[in-house]
Amino acid sequence: MCTRMAQQPLLSLPEFQSVSTGTLLVKEPLNFWGGARVKPKDTKNSEPVYEPATGRVLCDMIPCGEEEVDEAIKSAHSAYLKWSKLSGMERARFMLEAARIIRERRDEIARAEVANNGKSITEAQVDIDVAWQCIEYYAGIAPTLSGQHIQLPGGSFAYTRREPLGVCVGIGAWNYPFQIAAWKSAPAMACGNAMVFKPSPMTPVTAVMLAEIYKEAGVPDGLFNVVQGGAETGGLLCHHPMVAKVSFTGSVPTGKKIMEMAAKGVKQVTLELGGKSPLIIFKDCELENAIKGALMANFLTQGEVCCNGTRVFVQREIMPQFLEEVVKRTKAIPVGDPMCEATRMGALISKPHMEKVLGFIKQAKEQGAKVLCGGEQFVPNDPKLKDGYFVSPCVLDNCRDDMTCVKEEIFGPVMSVLPFDTEEEVLQRANNTTFGLASGVFTRDIARAHRVAENLQAGTCYINNYNVGPVEVPFGGYKMSGFGRENGQVTIEYYSQLKTVVVEMGDVESIF
Ligand SMILES: NC(=O)c1ccc[n+]([C@@H]2O[C@H](COP(=O)([O-])OP(=O)(O)OC[C@H]3O[C@@H](n4cnc5c(N)ncnc54)[C@H](O)[C@@H]3O)[C@@H](O)[C@H]2O)c1
Numbered sequence: 031m032c033t034r035m036a037q038q039p040l041l042s043l044p045e046f047q048s049v050s051t052g053t054l055l056v057k058e059p060l061n062f063w064g065g066a067r068v069k070p071k072d073t074k075n076s077e078p079v080y081e082p083a084t085g086r087v088l089c090d091m092i093p094c095g096e097e098e099v100d101e102a103i104k105s106a107h108s109a110y111l112k113w114s115k116l117s118g119m120e121r122a123r124f125m126l127e128a129a130r131i132i133r134e135r136r137d138e139i140a141r142a143e144v145a146n147n148g149k150s151i152t153e154a155q156v157d158i159d160v161a162w163q164c165i166e167y168y169a170g171i172a173p174t175l176s177g178q179h180i181q182l183p184g185g186s187f188a189y190t191r192r193e194p195l196g197v198c199v200g201i202g203a204w205n206y207p208f209q210i211a212a213w214k215s216a217p218a219m220a221c222g223n224a225m226v227f228k229p230s231p232m233t234p235v236t237a238v239m240l241a242e243i244y245k246e247a248g249v250p251d252g253l254f255n256v257v258q259g260g261a262e263t264g265g266l267l268c269h270h271p272m273v274a275k276v277s278f279t280g281s282v283p284t285g286k287k288i289m290e291m292a293a294k295g296v297k298q299v300t301l302e303l304g305g306k307s308p309l310i311i312f313k314d315c316e317l318e319n320a321i322k323g324a325l326m327a328n329f330l331t332q333g334e335v336c337c338n339g340t341r342v343f344v345q346r347e348i349m350p351q352f353l354e355e356v357v358k359r360t361k362a363i364p365v366g367d368p369m370c371e372a373t374r375m376g377a378l379i380s381k382p383h384m385e386k387v388l389g390f391i392k393q394a395k396e397q398g399a400k401v402l403c404g405g406e407q408f409v410p411n412d413p414k415l416k417d418g419y420f421v422s423p424c425v426l427d428n429c430r431d432d433m434t435c436v437k438e439e440i441f442g443p444v445m446s447v448l449p450f451d452t453e454e455e456v457l458q459r460a461n462n463t464t465f466g467l468a469s470g471v472f473t474r475d476i477a478r479a480h481r482v483a484e485n486l487q488a489g490t491c492y493i494n495n496y497n498v499g500p501v502e503v504p505f506g507g508y509k510m511s512g513f514g515r516e517n518g519q520v521t522i523e524y525y526s527q528l529k530t531v532v533v534e535m536g537d538v539e540s541i542f
Pocket residue numbers: 201202203204205206228229230231259260261262263264265268279280281282283284285287288301302303304305335336337439441467506507512
């Protein structure tokens with residue numbers, strides 16, 4: 031059991047007044063376009079949405095059909111026509127105000143995120159901070175967007191204009207629901223686009239809070255819209271002729287489908303997909319930091335993190351000390367009520383997902399891995415949590431590169447530990463995967479650190495840390511982990527296009 035934190039100011043929804051585990055019921059519509067929540071037209075395909083910590087139904091997710099998707103996109107388009115004509119400074123003012131409101135309401139949003147996602151309140155608060163920081167960062171970039179002047183012969187010249195794409199679609203995963211919505215909408219809006227965002231059907235609750243906040247900050251109605259739904263609604267968005275770009279976060283199989291659908295309309299795509307990232311720990315590392323890094327690389331958000339370093343390669347000489355300490359600290363992770371400030375690991379997203387994760391662990395044992403700790407369904411003492419989807423964090427030893435737990439993304443709290451002997455060998459093994467999202471190396475040898483970073487085939491390499499994600503830094507994958515980037519300056523390129531204007535100052539020279 032845990033003590034409730036002091037009450038914070040309210041969102042517009044009465045149900046957020048006293049959110050603690052087992053209390054939230056969301057009855058308000060979760061769609062948002064034209065500057066307001068929109069009731070679903072047809073409730074026949076509704077799906078229950080569960081609170082992971084209790085297994086209780088939190089709300090119904092009612093998918094949007096063709097007519098609703100069309101309304102949302104048209105609403106976005108009309109907002110785009112106004113928003114794209116504002117200067118960067120003007121756009122920035124609205125975005126800074128939205129960031130301020132998020133900061134002010136951090137706790138309410140975090141609590142709703144916890145109720146819907148199951149992650150610990152400590153992590154959810156960080157996610158909300160990252161969300162407002164992202165909006166603030168792109169507000170800072172908006173006024174700097176500019177083109178180039180190119181002098182041509184005879185006084186003629188050309189210039190380039192960085193222009194928005196139009197209506198962008200964002201499709202999100204369930205592990206960082208609010209943060210993903212911010213990571214997509216902030217750069218899109220900074221560049222002058224409008225967005226229609228579809229959250230995961232398992233986490234429909236908080237994206238609409240972001241929509242309300244943008245409205246309160248004063249952006250034009252329709253600039254950021256939310257449609258609820260699953261694969262079918264996602265498909266309607268991808269195929270819609272008024273959509274210029276799709277930014278997708280999710281699994282590799284769905285990413286492939288998104289790319290196919292977008293290809294039909296020659297729409298731009300950003301794909302932020304899954305991973306099975308290597309973390310390499312050399313014997314010359316600062317072991318205390320490496321152990322902390324391995325825990326951060328594996329157990330944030332119950333292990334449901336795309337860039338997690340789940341293949342932990344440890345140089346053989348330090349394996350015993352590493353394992354002893356990592357197991358001791360893994361066993362000490364407080365698992366339980368995610369709303370408690372002392373909790374460090376909450377509940378997995380759903381019962382089927384929990385069963386899938388437990389299935390991976392069972393298979394790992396059958397293939398010869400040794401469970402050093404955890405890896406079981408966990409039932410907290412608090413009776414209200416008895417039907418929650420908790421799994422005790424697990425460390426697997428005796429792993430080999432050919433095991434399923436080492437090759438496939440588990441998306442749960444499971445660390446696979448693998449011994450290695452040489453740098454050359456570990457690089458070859460680390461890169462022997464179709465994924466390429468992230469990677470990490472712990473060593474005190476500065477030359478080795480940079481050599482390893484250069485040779486790892488991944489979109490990010492952490493040196494002597496893991497899973498830090500400042501919004502100033504680009505994030506995205508190599509290989510089948512996707513392409514395009516989120517965060518950092520470079521993301522502007524993925525939400526804008528360049529127009530060249532050529533100006534003749536003399537007479538036309540015609541060959542005809
Ligand atoms: N690289 C990243 O930044 C990043 C971040 C978070 C999660 N992920 C990845 O996401 C996966 C987990 O999330 P998930 O289970 O929600 O992924 P998922 O692929 O099942 O679903 C992601 C989103 O796609 C939608 N969708 C599903 N089928 C669709 C279709 N045919 N057309 C259009 N939309 C469709 C879903 O409704 C959901 O909103 C993991 O693989 C994880 O690594 C990647």
